Amino acid sequence: xxxxxxxxxxxxxxxxxxxxxxxxxxxxxxxxxxxxxxxxxxxxxxxxxxxxxxxxxxxxxxxxxxxxxxxxxxxxxxxxxxxxxxxxxxxxxxxxxxxxxxxxxxxxxxxxxxxxxxxxxxxxxxxxxxxxxxxxxxxxxxxxxxxxxxxxxxxxxxxxxxxxxxxxxxxxxxxxxxxxxxxxxxxxxxxxxxxxxxxxxxxxxxxxxxxxxxxxxxxxxxxxxxxxxxxxxxxxxxxxxxxxxxxxxxxxxxxxxxxxxxxxxxxxxxxxxxxxxxxxxxxxxxxxxxxxxxxxxxxxxxxxxxxxxxxxxxxxxxxxxxxxxxxxxxxxxxxxxxxxxxxxxxxxxxxxxxxxxxxxxxxxxxxxxxxxxxxxxxxxxxxxxxxxxxxxxxxxxxxxxxxxxxxxxxxxxxxxxxxxxxxxxxxxxxxxxxxxxxxxxxxxxxxxxxxxxxxxxxxxxxxxxxxxxxxxxxxxxxxxxxxxxxxxxxxxxxxxxxxxxxxxxxxxxxxxxxxxxxxxxxxxxxxxxxx
Numbered sequence: 180x181x182x183x184x185x186x187x188x189x190x191x192x193x194x195x196x197x198x199x200x201x202x203x204x205x206x207x208x209x210x211x212x213x214x215x216x217x218x219x220x221x222x223x224x225x226x227x228x229x230x231x232x233x234x235x236x237x238x239x240x241x242x243x244x245x246x247x248x249x250x251x252x253x254x255x256x257x258x259x260x261x262x263x264x265x266x267x268x269x270x271x272x273x274x275x276x277x278x279x280x281x282x283x284x285x286x287x288x289x290x291x292x293x294x295x296x297x298x299x300x301x302x303x304x305x306x307x308x309x310x311x312x313x314x315x316x317x318x319x320x321x322x323x324x325x326x327x328x329x330x331x332x333x334x335x336x337x338x339x340x341x342x343x344x345x346x347x348x349x350x351x352x353x354x355x356x357x358x359x360x361x362x363x364x365x366x367x368x369x370x371x372x373x374x375x376x377x378x379x380x381x382x383x384x385x386x387x388x389x390x391x392x393x394x395x396x397x398x399x400x401x402x403x404x405x406x407x408x409x410x411x412x413x414x415x416x417x418x419x420x421x422x423x424x425x426x427x428x429x430x431x432x433x434x435x436x437x438x439x440x441x442x443x444x445x446x447x448x449x450x451x452x453x454x455x456x457x458x459x460x461x462x463x464x465x466x467x468x469x470x471x472x473x474x475x476x477x478x479x480x481x482x483x484x485x486x487x488x489x490x491x492x493x494x495x496x497x498x499x500x501x502x503x504x505x506x507x508x509x510x511x512x513x514x515x516x517x518x519x520x521x522x523x524x525x526x527x528x529x530x531x532x533x534x535x536x537x538x539x540x541x542x543x544x545x546x547x548x549x550x551x552x553x554x555x556x557x558x559x560x561x562x563x564x565x566x567x568x569x570x571x572x573x574x575x576x577x578x579x580x581x582x583x584x585x586x587x588x589x590x591x592x593x594x595x596x597x598x599x600x601x602x603x604x605x606x607x608x609x610x611x612x613x614x615x616x617x618x619x620x621x622x623x624x625x626x627x628x629x630x631x632x633x634x635x636x637x638x639x640x641x642x643x644x645x646x647x648x649x650x651x652x653x654x655x656x657x658x659x660x661x662x663x664x665x666x667x668x669x670x671x672x673x674x675x676x677x678x679x680x681x682x683x684x685x686x687x688x689x690x691x692x693x694x695x696x697x698x699x700x701x702x703x704x705x706x707x708x709x710x
Contacts, residue, residue: 232309236350239323251323256290259340263328270295270324270345271353273397275364279314282307286316287338288324288345289364292399292536294338297326297345304348312350319356319364319394325349339399361391368398370540385696392701392710400540403533404698407526408686410533412477414525415498415680418518424473424500429462431455431479435660444483444493455481458679460611461664463501464640468672475500480679485705488579489694490632490684494703498685501640501677508613508623508639509601511676515637516552516599519627519680523548523597526689534690543691546596546629553589553598557621560600563588574620576607579632586631596688601625603638610654611647613639627678629688637678644668 242248254268272288272295279285282301287294299305299313316322326345334341367383388395395401416426432453436443444455459476466474480497500518504510523546526534537543561571567588569581577585589598605614605622615621624638641647644665651658651665658665686698696702701710 230306230308231304232306235325235348236309236312238352238355242353256288256293256295256340259295259328259343259345261330261342264330264343266328267348268326268328268345270326272322272324274316274318274320274322274356277314277316277318279310282310284310284313286313288322289397292402292533293340294399295340295343295345296335296338297324297347299347299350309350313347316352317356317358319360319397320352321354323349323351323353360394362387362394364394364397367395368400368540370542385694389696389702389707390710396700398540399536401697403530403536404686404690404692405700407530407533407537407690408682408698410526410530411522411682411685411689412496412498414522415475415477415518418521419473419475419500422473422514424475424502425471427462427466427471427474427476428478429456429459429476431481433461435657442483444481457482458497459499460609460679461661463499463677464611464642464672464675465664465667467501467503467675468642468667468670472673473500473502477682480681487705490579490687492683492695492699492702492704495684495695495699496682498680498682499677501675503673503675505674508674508676511639511678512599512601512625512637513551513554515635515678516554516627517550519597519635520548520550520552522685523689537690537692541690541692546689546691547590547594548597549593549595552627553593553595555589555598555600557600557602557604560585574604574606576604582628582633583631586628589628590631596630597628599625599627608638610650610656611640612650613641614650623676625678629685630691632684632688634684634688635678635680637676639674639676642668642672642674 251269253271254263256270256272259268259270270288270290272290275287275289275294277284277286284299286297286299288297299310301307301310324345324347326347326349328343329346331342331344335344362383366381367388369381371382383395396405420426432446432448433456434453436454436457443457445452446455447453458480459478463474463476476497476499478497479494481494482491483493484491500515502511502514527546534543558573560577561573564571564581564585567584569584571577571581586596590596601624602615602618602621603624603626604620605612606620608622608624613623615623622638624636626633626637627635641650647665647668648658651661683695683698686692687695690698692698696704
C-alpha cells in the first residue's frame, strides 16, 4: 500500500494545522484506490504464475545471430496439406488477419502468396492469457508458430491452404509491425472486377499503393507478378544460352545519346557531361564486330520522355539481343519471334499457379499466340487500318490508338495476341537502321506486338562505316561523340540484326494488366522518384 500523505506540521512554536473533512475524505479515497491497485497486481501475478502456457508465447529477443539460437525445422505454408495431418510443424509467417472470440482466436498466417488459418483455443495446454496475447498482435507482424496440422471438414474460405488448419501450441513474435497501417493487405488484394458489386466498395488507389510499395508488394497478386517477371528473365537467358549466345554487360554511362534525339538524361561527369544509356545498342553491335556473333544483355534502360502514360517509364529493364546472320535479316527477326513464343510457352507451362493468382485479383483473358509467329508487312497493317477508317501515311509511325486498333483487328482475323510487323518506314527509325535496298522509304526493321502494344523494336543494323556515317549526319548526330562506335566497323564486321524488349511491358501485356507500374517493382516516371 502507498503511504498516506503526511499531515503538514507547522514550524517550531506554531500550532499544528488540523486536516479538514475534505482532506480526510480525499486521503481515504486515495487509500482505497491504492488497495485496489495492489489487489489487481496480486491477481495478475497469480494468473502469470498459474499460466499453463508460460514459456510458449511472447516476444522473442531481437535476432542478432547469436550462438545459442534454437534449432528448428520450418515448414513452408505452401507445403501444408492433408499429407501432413497430425504432424507437428513450425511455421514462420506474417499475421495477415486476427479475430478473437472469447476463449478462441482465429488468425490467418501469410507467407509470400500463400495463406493458412491457425487457431488458438483455451485448453489444458493453452491459457486464456495466450489467447488474449494472440488477439492483440498487430497485423503484418512476423511470427514463429508451432502447431499441429489438422484436416478440416470443409474448405477454409479465403486461404490458399483450404484443406488444413493449424492448431497452435506456441506463438512468438519475431518482428512487430506498427498497429496502424497505411493500407490493409486484404483491401489491396481485393478483386478488381467491374461486375463485382462488393469489390467496388473498397479501392486502394495507385498512388497510395506506390507510396507504400513495401506493403503493396506483399499482396498475393504482386508476389505472383514478380515471380512471373523473374521467370521471363530466366527463360530469356536459358533460351538464348541454349542457342549459343553470350551474356554481356554494357556501360550505362555513355558519351552520346544511343538513340539520338533529346530524350536522354544528362549527368555531371567530372569536368564534363555524360548521358544515361537509352539502350545498349551501340555496344551490342561493337560486340558483334568483336566476333562474339551472338550476344544478349539484361539491364536498366533510361528514357527522358515526359510521358505519363500507362506504358511508359523513365527507367525500365531491357532484354536486348544482337546476332550476326548470313544473308537476310529475317534470319534474326524470325529467331527473336521464336524466342518470345518460347517464353510464352514457358510461362504457360511453369507459372500456371502464379498466373491464376494474378487473374483472381485483376481478371484476364488468356494470352494467345501462333507458332511460328504471324508476320505482316507494315503496308499490310496500314491497309487493315484503312479498311477500319484510320489512315496512316507511308512514312508515318503508328500512334498508340492505331497500334491498339490494329491489334484488335489481327486478334479477330488470326486469333493471336502476338504478331510481327515488318518493313517500317526509314524516316521513323534510328540512324543505324539499314535502309531497304529495294524501297527508299522503307527500312529493314520490325516491331513486335502483344495485345496491340509494341514490346520490341528491332532491325538490321548498318555495318558499313561509310553508310553509317552518312546516316548519322542525316540525323544530325555529332560524329565526334560516336567516333569509337563508327571506327569499330572499319575493321570488318558481319551483317547483323537484333532488338530490344521492355521486360515490364511484356509482363504487363502477357497478364492483361492496365498499367506498367503494376509490373515495375519501384517504378520511375516523370512524377515519381521515390520510394
